[in-house]
Amino acid sequence: xxxxxxxxxxxxxxxxxxxxxxxxxxxxxxxxxxxxxxxxxxxxxxxxxxxxxxxxxxxxxxxxxxxxxxxxxxxxxxxxxxxxxxxxxxxxxxxxxxxxxxxxxxxxxx
Amino acid sequence: xxxxxxxxxxxxxxxxxxxxxxxxxxxxxxxxxxxxxxxxxxxxxxxxxxxxxxxxxxxxxxxxxxxxxxxxxxxxxxxxxxxxxxxxxxxxxxxxxxxxxxxxxxxxxxxxxxxxxxxxxxxxxxxxxxxxxxxxxxxxxxxxxx
Ligand code: SF4
Ligand SMILES: [Zn+2]
Numbered sequence: 001x002x003x004x005x006x007x008x009x010x011x012x013x014x015x016x017x018x019x020x021x022x023x024x025x026x027x028x029x030x031x032x033x034x035x036x037x038x039x040x041x042x043x044x045x046x047x048x049x050x051x052x053x054x055x056x057x058x059x060x061x062x063x064x065x066x067x068x069x070x071x072x073x074x075x076x077x078x079x080x081x082x083x084x085x086x087x088x089x090x091x092x093x094x095x096x097x098x099x100x101x102x103x104x105x106x107x108x109x110x
Numbered sequence: 111x112x113x114x115x116x117x118x119x120x121x122x123x124x125x126x127x128x129x130x131x132x133x134x135x136x137x138x139x140x141x142x143x144x145x146x147x148x149x150x151x152x153x154x155x156x157x158x159x160x161x162x163x164x165x166x167x168x169x170x171x172x173x174x175x176x177x178x179x180x181x182x183x184x185x186x187x188x189x190x191x192x193x194x195x196x197x198x199x200x201x202x203x204x205x206x207x208x209x210x211x212x213x214x215x216x217x218x219x220x221x222x223x224x225x226x227x228x229x230x231x232x233x234x235x236x237x238x239x240x241x242x243x244x245x246x247x248x249x250x251x252x253x254x255x256x
Binding site: 021023024025026027028029030052053059062063066073074075076077078079 | 199200201203204214215216219239247248249
C-alpha cells in the first residue's frame with residue numbers, strides 16, 4: 001500500500017472535514033455515531049464518514065494512512081479512526097464528547 | 111525449513127499446524143508420532159473439506175461462534191448483549207466473506223500474514239487496551255474482577 005501523497009492530503013484538508021473511518025459491525029463506531037452527530041449540530045464540525053469493510057476504496061484510503069492511524073490505535077487500523085488532514089493526525093476509538101470535540105477543534109501546532 | 115504446515119498424529123489423528131511437529135501429542139501423549147501431511151488431508155480429517163471422486167464438493171469451516179468455547183480464569187465475556195451480538199455478527203460475516211474470523215473493530219491491513227493477528231479471539235493480552243483498561247480492543251472480553 002502506497003502512503004498517501006501530499007497532494008491528496010491537501011485535497012482532503014481543503015474540504016475542512018474530519019474523516020471518520022468506521023466499520024459496520026464495530027461497537028465503538030456505533031457508540032460514537034450519536035456523539036459525532038451532536039458535534040456536527042453543536043459545533044458545526046463536519047465529518048466525512050467512510051465505511052471500510054463494504055467499500056474497498058475507503059479501505060484503501062484508510063490503509064494509505066496506516067502510518068498515522070496505527071500508532072493512534074494501539075498498532076492496528078482500529079475503528080473508529082478520526083483523521084484530520086489539516087494536521088495529519090488521528091484519534092482512535094470510543095472517546096467522550098469533550099475529548100473528540102477538543103481534538104477536532106485543536107489548532108494545527110506543527 | 112518447510113514453513114507452517116500440517117502434521118497428523120499417527121496414533122490418534124490429532125492435527126497440528128505449525129513450523130514443527132510436537133514431540134509429544136497433546137491429545138494422546140504419544141511420543142514422536144507426528145507425520146507431515148497435505149492441507150487436503152488435514153481438511154478432510156477436520157471436516158472442513160469434503161472430497162468426492164477427486165473433486166472438492168464442500169468447503170465448510172465449522173462455526174463454533176467465536177465466543178462459545180472460550181473460558182478463562184482471568185477474563186470473561188462482556189455482559190452487554192447487544193455489543194456481543196454485533197461483534198459476533200461481524201466476526202461471522204467476515205468468516206463467510208474472507209474465510210477468517212477477522213475482528214470487526216480493526217480493519218485488515220491487506221497483508222495476509224500481518225492480518226492473521228486479527229482473527230477472533232485474538233491474542234488480546236498483548237494489547238495496550240488490555241493492560242490499561244482490562245478489555246480486548248472490541249470490549250468483547252473483559253478482565254474478571256477479583
Ligand atoms: S479484539 Fe476482541 S473482538 Fe477483536 S479479535 Fe480480539 S478478542 Fe476478538
Ligand atoms: Zn495423538
